[in-house]
Amino acid sequence: MERTPFKKGLRAGISIGIGYFPVALTFGLLAKSAGLSIVEATAMSIFVFAGAAQYISLSLLKLGVDPFLIVVNTFVVNIRHFLMTASLNEKLQPSSKPVKAAVAFGVTDETFSVIATAKEGKVSSAEAAGVIAVAYGSWVVFTAAGHLIGDFLPGFLQAAMSIALYALFVALLVPSMKGNRKVVLLASSSALLSCLFYYTGLLTTGWAILASTLIAAVAVELLYVKTGRAYGLPLEKEEC
Amino acid sequence: MGATYWWMLLGMALVTYIPRMIPLTFLDGRKLPPFLTGVLGNIPYAVLGALIFPAIFHVQQGDLLFGIIGAVTAFTIALAGLGLMPVVLGTIGVLAVYSLFM
Known part of the structure; x- marks a missing residue:
């Protein structure tokens, strides 16, 4: 049975979808404790889709930092994607500018790693879109879920989960070290x-x-x- | 949060999307100066260092021990070569026990 490139991408994206689960859930939880409504929190995951930057924005919001500085900070934290999409350009099969501009929205540290390390030659935009669809879906859905379950989680567990993002940072950093x-x-x-x-x-x-x-x-x-x-x-x- | 929040969100969305979109859409094989490429390549690791420290110690305000236990646990599991999920869930687990009994 022949798999379409999009479906192939979906399969490859599953590991990211699973990895995002605790991190997005905690983001939703922390967003609630930072005073964001479920709509505001989910909208950030829908429109920004950048884990580290979103978490940092929460801690800065809590500290009452000027929103303009939060935007500047988001830029600095995310400028690394410039390098990733530059190198991804070599890995993707040629396609029209609008298609590439659409794929670009979904390039995160994790989707980049999966697409860039795909084995056989160049990757089609459809396959990249499949990887991104799973990752993005997981990120958005579990952000909302985290906000929703916030009230039902016992306090000690909520406290413990506040470490999730930092644990993820450590998990991302240590293997490269x-x-x-x-x-x-x-x-x-x-x-x-x-x-x-x-x-x-x-x-x-x-x-x-x-x-x-x-x-x-x-x-x-x-x-x-x-x-x-x-x-x-x-x-x-x-x-x- | 109100209107300020939505303006901030718009700003965040733009400054996140633009660095992702420009190279992929317009670069087409053009190379950046090597020094700039080097610095851009350094940023992910530098940013992680600055993000983790000292913030990890101050996750729970007024409870430095919580942060220290979290940091030690996360680094220990990560250094043992386990994956992303074991590090995140293991650290949460250890701190859940700590929070339950403190």
Whole structure:
């Protein structure tokens, strides 16, 4: 039985759909505790579709940060997608600009990894759309579900779930750190800077994340260029 | 939250979509300067470092131990080489036990 490319994509997307489940559920839960209505919370998952940026926006909203700064922060956190879609361009079969513009909406860290590492040659837009459809569906549905079940979950469980996003960040970061000094250096230097800005009260959370990220990313790159190391795209583990 | 929220959402949607859309739609094989490519490639890891620390310690206001236990658990499970779900659910599980008894 021949599978259509879209169905093939749907199958490949299932692992992401499952992975998003606890993270989206917690997002819905936290959005509720940050004072967002179910419509507001679900709308963010529908229109933005960017896990880390959405979580950060919640913590900044709670802190009463200026919404403009939240938008700037979202931009900085998501600018990494620029690199991903640039490399995805090489992996996708040619198709019309509107089709590509539509696929672009669904490029997250996770859908990017699945599409970019697909084995056989170039991937069609239909297959990419299948992967994205599962991931997006899971993200939106479980955001709403998380908001709905908020009241029924016992307090201790809700408290415990507030760690979900940070655990996900750790889970995303640690495998890349193994055997890759550049990643270790990047993550630890930005973490130190961020702690410095936070505990000295020099910068507010949004600016601290922004500044630490940019300083670490530029400084480590300069260091690697100075010491004559190759321009590494640490998206794939390639060094050591 | 009101109108400000929806303007913020519109802004967030645009600044998320534009960096995703421009390279895929308009780049077509054009290459970026290597230094810029390098810096862009560094950003995911730098941003994760800055996102995790120090925020992970302060997830529950006034309960530093909660954050420390969470951080240690998450890093331990992740370093053991287990996947995304075990890290997230395992950390939630450990903290659920902690929250239940504290």
